[in-house]
Amino acid sequence: MYFRHFDTRDEPIAGVIFLHGFGEHSGLYHRYAAELAAHGVAVWALDQIGHGLSDGERGDFGSFATVVDNAARLTAQAHAQFPDLPLVIAGHSVGSVGAVLAGIDAPDRYRAVVISGAPLSPLPWLPTGERQGEAGEAFELDPATLSADPFYLDQLENDPLAFTGADVERLLATAFPPAWERLDADLAGIRLPILAVHGRDDQVAPLDGVIAWQDRVSGLRIEVVDDAGHDVLNEVAHARVADLIGEFIAGTVGARPESSEVSA
Numbered sequence: 001m002y003f004r005h006f007d008t009r010d011e012p013i014a015g016v017i018f019l020h021g022f023g024e025h026s027g028l029y030h031r032y033a034a035e036l037a038a039h040g041v042a043v044w045a046l047d048q049i050g051h052g053l054s055d056g057e058r059g060d061f062g063s064f065a066t067v068v069d070n071a072a073r074l075t076a077q078a079h080a081q082f083p084d085l086p087l088v089i090a091g092h093s094v095g096s097v098g099a100v101l102a103g104i105d106a107p108d109r110y111r112a113v114v115i116s117g118a119p120l121s122p123l124p125w126l127p128t129g130e131r132q133g134e135a136g137e138a139f140e141l142d143p144a145t146l147s148a149d150p151f152y153l154d155q156l157e158n159d160p161l162a163f164t165g166a167d168v169e170r171l172l173a174t175a176f177p178p179a180w181e182r183l184d185a186d187l188a189g190i191r192l193p194i195l196a197v198h199g200r201d202d203q204v205a206p207l208d209g210v211i212a213w214q215d216r217v218s219g220l221r222i223e224v225v226d227d228a229g230h231d232v233l234n235e236v237a238h239a240r241v242a243d244l245i246g247e248f249i250a251g252t253v254g255a256r257p258e259s260s261e262v263s264a
Contacts, residue, residue, distance in 0.1 A: 001070055002053035003046040003077070006033030013040040014111070014253045015078050015085045017071055020045065021093030021117065022168065023059065023141065025052025025161045032233050032242055039246030044078045046070055048095070052161050059163070059171055064179045067098035068105060075109055086253040090114035092233055093205065094172070097179050100187065100194070107191040112252045114245055116197045117230045119176070120183060121209030126169060128177045141168055145203050145229055152234040193219040195248045197241055199228030
C-alpha cells in the first residue's frame, strides 16, 4: 500500500488520515494538504488498492472492508510517528464512505470525521441488486462535471495515475450496497462529529443524499459550497473549502494555531 505524508513546518496540532475517491490517487491532493498545513494539520494519504502507485487491477479497490483495513494500517503508521497527535479520519467520494465506516468501527482512534462529495445514500445512476446490469440513468464520469478549476482539470487530463475509464458501474454496484446497508443500520449512532462538505452542483453524489441524513445524525454538520461540483476539495473555491475544514479540525482538537507551512 503506497501512501504520502504531507508534514507541517512546525509541530502539527492534528493529523488527517485521508482516503481518496475512485479514479484518483493521493498525489492529486498535494494542494489540499498544503492548505491544511497552514492550519497546523499534517496529512497521511494512501493510494487505494487499484489506484495510484498501489498494487491491484485498475479501479478495483476491493470491498469497503478492505478500505477500512487499509485506513487502520495508515492510522497505525501515523500514530507510530506521532503517538500523541489527535487524528481525524477523512475521505472524498468513495473514500468518504470508507472514512465514515472507519469512524463507526473505531471511534476511539479519531476525534472527528471529515467527508466531501459523500455518496451516503443510493445513487440514482447506479443500478444495484435486481437492477444491476440494467441500463439505469445515463452516467459518464466527465472531468468537466467534477470541477471547474483549470489547474485540477489539467492534472486529471495529463496525470497517468488518474483515470475515468475503468468499469465504474460494475465495481461500485458490487461495493456500495453492503456499505449503504451498514450506514443505514449504524451511522445514526456514530460517536464522532462529522463535517460533510458538498458541492451544490454535484452530479456524481447528489446533495440530497447527504441532506437526507441531517435529522438522523446528531453530530453531522453539512457545509454546501455554491457553484461547486463533485470534487469540491479541488474546485475553484478550494482555498475556502480547506480553510473551513482546517478550522473545523482545529476547533475539534481544541487548538487555534498560527499559520505554518508545508515542508514536504
